[in-house]
Amino acid sequence: xxxxxxxxxxxxxxxxxxxxxxxxxxxxxxxxxxxxxxxxxxxxxxxxxxxxxxxxxxxxxxxxxx
Numbered sequence: 001x002x003x004x005x006x007x008x009x010x011x012x013x014x015x016x017x018x019x020x021x022x023x024x025x026x027x028x029x030x031x032x033x034x035x036x037x038x039x040x041x042x043x044x045x046x047x048x049x050x051x052x053x054x055x056x057x058x059x060x061x062x063x064x065x066x
Contacts, residue, residue, distance in 0.1 A: 016042040021056040
């Protein structure tokens with residue numbers, strides 16, 4: 001099955017954009033250099049990544065205020 005965006009010569013990425021809470025946004029496609037939301041049809045919050053994310057894990061932990 002051909003990608004419709006490729007067939008129409010649209011600027012897009014086939015990777016998934018992962019939006020972190022404390023770290024920079026990243027893409028699962030190694031060659032992706034433009035991390036804008038408009039280029040990525042798949043966008044995940046880092047807390048939704050199946051294996052988790054250290055910044056989502058640290059944000060979920062309660063702080064220890066003395």
